[in-house]
Amino acid sequence: MEVADSLLDLVGGTPIVRMDRIGRDLSCHLLAKLEYLNPGGSVKDRPALSMILAAEADGSLQPGGTIVEPTSGNTGVGLAMVAARRGYRCIFTMPDKIAEEKRQLLRAYGAEVVICPTVAHDHPDSYTEVAARLAASTPGGYLPNQYENPNNQAAHVATTGPEIWRQTAGRITHLVSTIGTGGTITGIGHYLKSMNPDIQIIGADPEGSVYSGGTGRPYLVEGIGHDYWPGNYDRTVADRVIEVSDRDSFLTARRVTREEGILVGGSCGTAVWAALQLGRDLGPDAVVVVVLPDSGRGYLSKVYDDGWMADHGFLRAGGDTIEAVLAHKGADLPPLIHIHPEETVRAAISVLREYGVSQMPVVRAEPPLRLAEVVGTVSDRALLETVLGEPAMMDEPVAKVMGPPLPMIGTGEPVDAAAKRLGDASAVLVLDGGHPTGIVTRSDLLDYLAGIER
Ligand SMILES: Cc1ncc(COP(=O)(O)O)c(C=O)c1O
Structure with missing residues (x-):
């Protein structure tokens, strides 16, 4: 029978599809890696699984233990899914500005959600500080810490990078990825460069974020960019980082959905806009792969709401x-x-x-x-x-x-x-x-x- 033993065996192995409608004015190949087809709905299932397996292996997470992480988004869903299947308790801390729908999504998997005031990240009441304290004070507590945990980028070295190499028969010339924790771009980038050092790695970053030279001023696109440099981003991995406005991110996400029928989230718009800029200067031999991190279903009340x-x-x-x-x-x-x-x-x-x-x-x-x-x-x-x-x-x-x-x-x-x-x-x-x-x-x-x- 063609049956997986557990949902966790279905993480990764996502397809790549050509985007020849949105890319119709380009000479190069424009291909999308559909990470929203992971079982938890995003690219973050990969690092969530890899961080938990590594913690089990080195003993930092014991049977019956508690996973604690500051997250409002996709990493939370990935961790909650793994925790549900492997029998761990899960506590997420998040700032109070996060929509009720996102809290409910995590609770649906059986996770506990602790709401914290929106204050600077080093304030003792911030959601990151509260998570660190909770992890230390809960017996069997384990903090994956996606920004610093090397098993985040390792998941992409082990799976996403090789998949892209194999699926393009080694013909990929350019990879375009957004940068949140940096795990995706760093892991895929290291793997692809080890196979062919000429492959260009391009970051797509919201205006204001430090990765494209900003000071960390706020923007509206979710899940990407940052206001300081986390350990999971290797500053040398990207050959170029393209700065993208909220307007270009959101309008491009809507275009991808309407023209390709691929329902994508806001950060996919950031990545595709950067790829369209890049592609203008490329010829027919270039094969551009864009990583699409998550689906538009989580943004129906924002990017897809005309009001x-x-x-x-x-x-x-x-x-x-x-x-x-x-x-x-x-x-x-x-x-x-x-x-x-x-x-x-x-x-x-x-x-x-x-x-x-x-x-x-x-x-x-x-x-x-x-x-x-x-x-x-x-x-x-x-x-x-x-x-x-x-x-x-x-x-x-x-x-x-x-x-x-x-x-x-x-x-x-x-x-x-x-x-x-x-x-x-x-x-x-x-x-x-x-x-x-x-x-x-x-x-x-x-x-x-x-x-x-x-
Ligand atoms: C919607 C979305 N896009 C992109 C990313 C970026 O991925 P990474 O953290 O691997 O850089 C994330 C996660 O952080 C995300 O939630």
Whole structure:
């Protein structure tokens, strides 16, 4: 009978398929390694299994033990699947911003989920620190630590790399992979270079992440990029790292799904966009393999939700859009007047007066901003009430008095959407390609609709 003994025997061995529709303008071969066809739904099944087998072999994980890992995503699913089958208890820590659906997915496998506040990674309450403490204090606790564990990349040296070599009959010339922990690109890269040192290894990385030269500023694509260099990424493995915006990642993911019928996640869009850039300079002898890490099923409420995409400024409606309202505001104002949380209330009042605006976002970086850097809002009305009640507040930091961030709207959304989005708020924050670029107030909207020039 053709029957596997356990689901774990089915990890790996994923197919490669040609993407000749999305790659129709290229001369090279464009091939996709479909890692979402692993039994847990992603490339991370491979390192999850390899880390657990290695821990069993060296005794760091004993029968009846507990696996503890800080993860919100695919590694969690892989570990939970292995734990279910091999009889381990599993505890995952994750930040509180993670969607309920992802928590439920891990609980479905029988895992326990501990929610931690969103704080810096070295803060004692961060999900990484809590996981380390839990692993140390739980009898039989074992922390796989996917960022540093060498069995992560070893899984790709042993399986993914050889599969790609064999499936392309050694004809692969370029590998394109995203970089999260770095395990995938490092493991496959080392294996392929050992077979043929001329094979080019190309990283695809979100704008802001350190791998492509960023400082670790936040971006929206999930599961990839990083704000420091983990042990599983070998900085010498990639011949080139291509930086990819959130907009290009998400729109390319949607194109792959619609044009190829391959339902892919956001990081697949990052990888395919990089491959399309690379492929423009390649001839018919080049064989480009792109690793597609996971499926679009986990992103139905984001990348595949037109409302979410429009709100973040990734989609453009026909007719009059918010972009026109912003343009109508005139060129004499800086695009996004803002203040920082550590500046004083006095400074905030003076910025509002200098530009004659009634509210502005509180942000913890300089433009071009990322959505996660917007931390609140101050308005002239609220500041006035504060200092009238308590004059000493004038010299206190804005962080103490600010309100929540404004509702948001995408630049490409229709003008009438702004009126609905405003609700009780006095203004909306405008996003273009995931970046906050301006604000539109109720009076900006009225001026635009009435054709009034200020
Ligand atoms: C969605 C997604 N894409 C890509 C990756 C990158 O893989 P790696 O950690 O091996 O670099 C991961 C995992 O970290 C992921 O969850």
